[in-house]
Amino acid sequence: MDLVNGPTKTNVTGRQAITTSTPLMVIVAALLVLLIGPAASAAFAQGTPGEWDARNGIPLSDPHQNDSTASPDESSLTESASADPSPEPTDEMAADDSSEDMYGEAEGDQGGLAGMVLDWFKAIMGFVYDSTVGDLIKKVAEALQAGILGLPAPSGEVASMYEGMVGAMRPVILVGILVTALLMMLRTSNYDIAYAGFSALPRFIGLGIAFAFLPQFMEILSEMALDVSEAFLPSADRAAIAGAELFKSAVTNMLGAGFLNIILAIAFTVVGFGVVLVAVLKNILFQLRFIAGPFALASSVIPGVNHLAASWFRGVLACAAIPVLWSLELGIASVIVSSPEAIVGEMVDVLGAWSDGIFTSVGAILVLYVMYKTPFKVLEWAFESYDSSRGAWRGLVRGVAVGLATSGIRSGVKALAGAASGGAGGAAVGAASGADARNSAAKDAAIGAGGSRTGLGRGKTIRQITGQRTSSPPAGEIGATGSPRLSPPGGPQPELGGGGGQQKALPAASPEIERKYLKQEGTVPGMEKPGRRIFGTRKPQKDREGK
Amino acid sequence: MIEVVHATLSNAAMPMVALQAGGYGPWGTVIDILRGLLIAAGGLGFVLGMAVKGAAAGNADRQELGNRLMEGAIVGLFVGLLGEAIYNLIVGWTS
Numbered sequence: 001m002d003l004v005n006g007p008t009k010t011n012v013t014g015r016q017a018i019t020t021s022t023p024l025m026v027i028v029a030a031l032l033v034l035l036i037g038p039a040a041s042a043a044f045a046q047g048t049p050g051e052w053d054a055r056n057g058i059p060l061s062d063p064h065q066n067d068s069t070a071s072p073d074e075s076s077l078t079e080s081a082s083a084d085p086s087p088e089p090t091d092e093m094a095a096d097d098s099s100e101d102m103y104g105e106a107e108g109d110q111g112g113l114a115g116m117v118l119d120w121f122k123a124i125m126g127f128v129y130d131s132t133v134g135d136l137i138k139k140v141a142e143a144l145q146a147g148i149l150g151l152p153a154p155s156g157e158v159a160s161m162y163e164g165m166v167g168a169m170r171p172v173i174l175v176g177i178l179v180t181a182l183l184m185m186l187r188t189s190n191y192d193i194a195y196a197g198f199s200a201l202p203r204f205i206g207l208g209i210a211f212a213f214l215p216q217f218m219e220i221l222s223e224m225a226l227d228v229s230e231a232f233l234p235s236a237d238r239a240a241i242a243g244a245e246l247f248k249s250a251v252t253n254m255l256g257a258g259f260l261n262i263i264l265a266i267a268f269t270v271v272g273f274g275v276v277l278v279a280v281l282k283n284i285l286f287q288l289r290f291i292a293g294p295f296a297l298a299s300s301v302i303p304g305v306n307h308l309a310a311s312w313f314r315g316v317l318a319c320a321a322i323p324v325l326w327s328l329e330l331g332i333a334s335v336i337v338s339s340p341e342a343i344v345g346e347m348v349d350v351l352g353a354w355s356d357g358i359f360t361s362v363g364a365i366l367v368l369y370v371m372y373k374t375p376f377k378v379l380e381w382a383f384e385s386y387d388s389s390r391g392a393w394r395g396l397v398r399g400v401a402v403g404l405a406t407s408g409i410r411s412g413v414k415a416l417a418g419a420a421s422g423g424a425g426g427a428a429v430g431a432a433s434g435a436d437a438r439n440s441a442a443k444d445a446a447i448g449a450g451g452s453r454t455g456l457g458r459g460k461t462i463r464q465i466t467g468q469r470t471s472s473p474p475a476g477e478i479g480a481t482g483s484p485r486l487s488p489p490g491g492p493q494p495e496l497g498g499g500g501g502q503q504k505a506l507p508a509a510s511p512e513i514e515r516k517y518l519k520q521e522g523t524v525p526g527m528e529k530p531g532r533r534i535f536g537t538r539k540p541q542k543d544r545e546g547k
Numbered sequence: 548m549i550e551v552v553h554a555t556l557s558n559a560a561m562p563m564v565a566l567q568a569g570g571y572g573p574w575g576t577v578i579d580i581l582r583g584l585l586i587a588a589g590g591l592g593f594v595l596g597m598a599v600k601g602a603a604a605g606n607a608d609r610q611e612l613g614n615r616l617m618e619g620a621i622v623g624l625f626v627g628l629l630g631e632a633i634y635n636l637i638v639g640w641t642s
Contacts, residue, residue, distance in 0.1 A: 171574035173637055177630035178581040185588055185623025201633070208641035 148279040149229045149323045149330075153222040154215060154290045161291050166211045169294035173204045176301055203301050210297045218290050218316075225320040229327040264361045271368040278375050285379075286319040314382035322375045329371050336363035585627040592620030 154162065180200045289296075289312060296312030299305045336343050340359035571578050593616075600613030626633075 168572050170638065171571040171578060171634075174571065174630055174634040175574055175577055175581060177633055178578065178585055178627055181623045181625075181627030181630060182581065182585050182588065184626060185585065185592060185619045204633075205637050205640070208637040212641040 148275070149226065149233075149327055151222040151225040151286055151320060151323055152283055153219040154287060158287050158290060159215060162215060162293065165291060165294040169298045170208070170211060172298040172301075173207055176200070176204050176207075207297055207301055210300075211294060214290070214293045214297070218286075218293075221316065221320050222286075225323050229323045232324060232327040233330060264365065267365050268361065268368070271365055271372060274372040275368050278372055282319055282322050282375055285315065289316045289319060311383055315379070318375075318378040318382040321378055325374050325378065326371055329367055329374065333364060333367035336360075336367060582627065582630075585623060589620045589624035589627070592616050592623075596620060 177200075292312065296309045300309035337360050340363055343359075343363065596613045596615075596617030598613075599609055599616060603609030603613055
């Protein structure tokens with residue numbers, strides 16, 4: 001079966017480009033596409049790259065190999081892989097198969113020097129491909145199958161590291177028991193025998209159970225993720241058709257040597273490399289979650305930090321969800337690549353003069369881009385405060401760096417202002433900073449710099465109450481510290497989202513909202529109304545006589 | 548009086564702490580401190596509870612205070628001194 005030979009793939013333009021000029025760019029683009037196209041198509045094929053046409057010099061893999069990632073119904077996969085993924089052969093196609101080569105060129109219609117050069121070129125490319133790229137692609141395809149849609153179960157050295165972590169964290173159980181006993185002793189009316197018997201001690205037992213069975217849980221989760229991913233994958237014949245179409249488009253467009261095709265090849269390379277990197281990142285994250293499991297589980301019994309355990313668990317689920325989502329996206333990709341008319345309708349041939357099968361390449365690039373973005377969105381869900389919308393890593397690093405810098409500057413300036421001139425000096429600093437000198441900012445500055453946290457409490461509380469997400473500092477904070485995040489004159493303004501990695505700001509609280517809620521809460525930051533308990537304090541209890 | 552109580556508690560607690568210390572890696576120090584605090588507070592609370600009850604005579608509130616002090620001391624000592632046994636049980640069940 002010839003996957004790349006199609007009935008209509010004679011590319012006269014490409015032939016002319018090669019035979020007349022033979023630029024170096026064509027060869028470079030050819031090598032690039034030959035490297036990337038089959039690898040990506042093999043990744044799309046998912047276990048079906050075997051039985052690729054040996055005439056094309058693409059002996060990707062033996063269909064009976066790679067059992068580690070084969071689905072249970074391997075027989076059907078093998079049959080489908082060996083089956084012709086192209087549409088039903090017709091007499092015309094059979095004739096084409098006998099007369100066309102891998103580039104869709106009709107043999108026998110080329111003569112003279114041009115034909116000889118083209119034959120030499122194809123022979124050299126085939127030799128280079130067979131001796132270098134073919135074997136590499138086979139290995140890359142197998143690695144991509146296991147790496148992208150697999151979730152490596154912790155084992156070996158990683159499991160040993162986990163055991164070490166458990167050994168280090170397990171005495172937390174004893175620490176918890178002793179702390180519980182101490183609390184029972186000191187505040188026996190609150191931490192009584194019922195608490196220890198029915199709440200604390202069972203949690204410690206649960207912690208021990210979690211330590212013991214986390215490796216089994218992670219292994220089961222890994223197997224489940226792989227099984228579900230395989231269940232959502234496109235069918236074997238569909239994947240084979242998609243892979244063949246993608247490769248065919250890449251090879252035929254390569255001969256076109258158009259500038260657009262080079263751009264597409266480069267874009268495909270970049271995005272595909274990004275997907276591979278993200279897949280590696282996903283695997284690293286999963287192993288990291290496993291090793292950090294004892295710390296997260298131990299935090300689940302410590303009041304105040306137990307949210308770390310929930311975040312850790314969401315991260316584990318995210319690692320398992322990523323390959324499942326990728327399998328769904330690959331299913332869509334197979335449809336886009338194999339039958340783009342289902343997505344773009346009659347537009348599929350509108351750019352035929354520029355690039356043959358452009359929607360195949362563009363669709364593959366778009367789906368790869370979606371696959372690249374998927375893990376970041378899933379991780380954003382897992383870590384609620386993590387924002388991957390504008391450059392994940394850059395934003396993370398920038399946020400940490402800016403946060404550290406501004407907090408240090410803020411505390412330093414606040415200390416200087418407070419030590420030098422007290423409340424009046426703080427007011428002067430606030431006024432000099434130009435932060436809303438017209439309204440209440442200067443007043444709040446005096447409050448904030450005068451040793452009170454009123455200003456900070458107000459701003460924070462108003463943001464909490466109104467649900468606003470803004471990086472504009474509260475008025476008191478601005479006035480008191482001369483923070484580098486100063487608002488422009490005229491009051492706090494929302495920061496524009498144009499800067500890289502910056503939070504998109506919402507308008508600051510209006511004066512009406514500020515007045516409304518400041519009346520209710522006094523000077524205590526938080527959402528409590530006057531008279532309500534502050535979170536973390538205990539409700540006054542009656543003694544046993546009901547007094 | 549206080550010095551005598553302190554010396555007695557220290558003499559009683561230190562061998563127990565020394566006996567049960569070790570084998571907990573980086574948590575060994577924390578466990579030692581907690582166990583020492585627990586034993587010292589338990590003993591002190593128990594003695595104070597007895598003293599309060601002895602001085603309370605017919606005062607019901609003071610009797611109640613003494614009861615609560617002794618109750619806390621006994622419950623805390625019970626759970627704390629059995630902590631290692633409970634811990635070993637948990638580890639044994641879940642290993």
